[in-house]
Amino acid sequence: MPELRLPEVVAANNPTLVFELHQLFRSTLVHDDALGRVKGIAQQLAHIQHVPPRTFESVALQEPQLVVFAADHGICDEGVSAFPQEATRQRVLHMLRGKGSTNSLATLHGFQVSVVDAGVASHLLPADHGRTVVPLLLRKIGYGTRNMVLRRAMSSTQVVAALHAGMDVVRHLPGNVIALGDVGVGSTSCAALLLVRLCGVPLEDACGRGSGLDDSQLKIKHEVLQLALKRHRKATDPLDILGAMGGFEIAMMVGAMLQAASERRAVIVDGFVATAAALVARALSPNVMDYLIFAHRSAEPGHRLMLIHLQVQPVVDMELRMGQGVGTLLAWPLIKAAEHLINAG
Incomplete structure (x- = not known):
């Protein structure tokens, strides 16, 4: 495998801050669990931003x-x-042109949206670029992964390249909040397989209907x-599992999370695929969990099992059946409310 350079992730939790936060909420609430x-979420934000005790007004999501x-x-x-592979390209173009739920909610909440071509199985440029309003970042590792039933989805070189690409994308973005979403036909198959192999969950519990399979399609x-x-x-090593049964977008999200x-x-982590x-990011660097806010629990059955395995609670549960970052944007008002409560305390 080519040299992999992963960033160092330090634990966010500060024992002194834990006590200060406890005192803050104890002085302003009827009881500890009122909120x-x-x-x-408020406590997690304070830890992430490493706010010194008694200076909570400096917590800011920018x-x-x-x-x-x-x-x-x-x-x-x-x-x-249930969809042909061409649907990935069509969904990407829809987003690039500023259309759809993702862009509508991003505008509402003040998010800058970027789409990364991690490995779409067709050209997106140059013909399409002139009609777009959302930035397209070209980080294509390949034109879709290989068929993992026949061979490894990604080579070791591709895995490392995808991880580094995800890290590089984050390095060049402003702000202190990164929400991660995905788009790609077949991605829930990869997510289910990673759940099975990394968490020991039975396949029948991990495998769901994805974008709308009927019973016969689900059986296939x-x-x-x-x-x-x-x-x-x-394949037992996390990176080996990722390369064998993952996807370019999943590998890039791993790199993005770590960076x-x-x-x-x-x-802010979106749905099943994110x-x-x-799961992979935690296997590589357990401290990353201190920085991850899980936006929602989707209708995909395996997603609930992932969250249980990670021992985390999502911000909301609305039975969504889509990625593209929509869940992160729907959860955002509650995350902002948590920021406000820290500052108001």
């Missing part, structure tokens, strides 16, 4: 960024998705994923 999950990583997956050749998806698991049964955490930025990236 429920919002209190936990220039929030939403980065949507796009890629295609070779396993789609096996019929695991389960059978195909079983074949992929069998082919890559010797953002190393810079003490808050990372949380799969969090």
Whole structure:
């Protein structure tokens, strides 16, 4: 494997700050649990920003960024998705032109949106670029991953390149909040396989309907994923598992999480696929968990199991069945409320 240079992520938790925060909320609330999950988010933000005791007014979420990583997956050749692979390109172009739920909510909440071509299976430039309003960052590792039923989805070189690309994207973004989303036909298959192999969850519990499979299609998806698991049964190391059964966008999100955490930025994690990236990031650097805020719990059954395994609570639960960062934007008002409560305390 080529040399991998991962950033150092230090633990965010400060024992002194834990006590100060406890005293703050104790003095302003009827009882400790009055604010429920919002209190936990407020505490996490204070730790991430390393706020000195008794100076809580300096907690500030500035220039929030939403980065949507796009890629295609070779396993789609096996019929695991209800949509053709071309749908990835169409969704990306829709976003680049400023349309759809992601852009609407981003405008509402003041997020800058960037789309990263991590590995879309077609050209997006130059013909499409002149009609876009959202920045497209070209970090293409390949034109979709390989079919993991037949061979490894990514080579070791591609895995390292994708991790480094995700890190580089974050380095060049302003602000102290990075929200991560994804788009790509077949991505839930990769997420389910990473859940099975990294967490020991049975495939039947991890494999869901994705973007709307019917019963017969779900059966095919389960059978195909079983074949992929069998082919890559010797993959046990986190990076080896990622390369065998992951995707370019997942690998880039891993790199993005680690880089953002190393810079003490808050990372808002979207749905099932982004949380799969969090599983890998935690395996590589456990301290990264201090910086991850999990936006929501999706309708995909495996997502609930991921969150249980990570021992985290999502901000909201609205049974979403899409990525593209929409969940992070819907959770944002509560995260901002947590920031305000720290400052008001």
